[in-house]
Amino acid sequence: MRFRSIIFFSLSILSTTSLPAQKLAVMETAFGNRGVVESIALTKKAGFQGVQIHTGKLDANGVLTLSVQSLQEEFLVASKKHEVEIISLCAGSMNRINVWKDGPDRDKGLAIMKQSIEACDALGCKVLLFPFFGPSNFEKGEEKIAGVTKFIEEILPIARKHGVTLGIESPITYDRVLELFKRLENSPNVKMYYDTGNMMRGGEDIYTALQKLGNDAICEIHLKPEGNIHFGKGKTDLPKLAGSLDKIDYDKWLVFEARGGIKNGDTKLSAENLKGMKKLVALRKK
Secondary structure, three states, X not given: OHHHHHHHHHHHHHHHHOOOOOOEEEEHHHHOOOOOOHHHHHHHHHOOOEEEEEXXXXXXXXXXXXXXXXXXXXXXXXXXXXXXXXXEEEOHHHHHOOOOOOOHHHHHHXXXXXXXXXXXXXXXXXXXXXXXXXXXXXXXXXXXXXXXXXXXXXXXXXXXXXXXXXXXXXXXXXXXXXXXXXXOXXXXXXXXXXXXXXXXXXXXXXXXXXXXXXXXXXXXXXXXXXXXXXXXXXXXXXXXXXXXXHHOOOOOOEEEOOOOOOOOOOOHHHHHHHHHHHHHHHHOOO
16 A cells, blocks of 8 residues: 555656646736836736836937846846746837848847847846837748848847847748748747737637647747637637647747737736636646
8 A cells, every 4th residue: 555655656746747837927018018127016916927028119329228237137136026037028119120121220120139139138038029010021022031031140140149039920920930940041049939819810720830830939929819808708719729739748938918908007907818828728738
């Protein structure tokens, strides 16, 4: 009887230690903030373990908001105080930049990305969300994808130096993003930052796409509501999504990004969406 108890105890240890708990985070824009230290405390209040911070914009002197050392130090102090991990940064101002066409706009983009990568290193996170909405969308046209490839090739040495992964987020189908990866020789420093809400609105079958991409091609996942401002109450099929995550052994952060209903400094929307995220995690078998 004692021997059987030992075996059972050993198996229990294996079952609990081999499968780490899914960590859940929030993008600070869900609080109406961009590069604001208060977002750390709000993340804790809303019940999340981690937060994604916006790197801000360039000032008149060409200095990015989150490049300021004193602000970085404030973030680190708040992170430690509230026991909230800064999991990644988002170079959100890149949404207004055309990176595939030579000119002042592109030069501005290089400055934003360089300083954002350096800010990642300073804040101890290894993922930088690189958005491709607006003028940098490379869904169609050889000129666009060739220009985007050239731009990323210029910033890759900086990303490698600081050990940072560039997460490509866009409304662009996964097969087009895989084409970009191929042109970049499948660099380990460039992965897809998959956003369920964006891709569903674009008509992509997110459940199949995640399985086609696989865990290695994804750095983090945004869980954005589609059809409702509350994740899990809209069009997303939670059991089906949980199944896709299980099939690829997804083991990275799941991050809530708000679609609407934001009030500055309010945590109620994020806390409500956390419930849907926890339902998704509970449905996972791994």
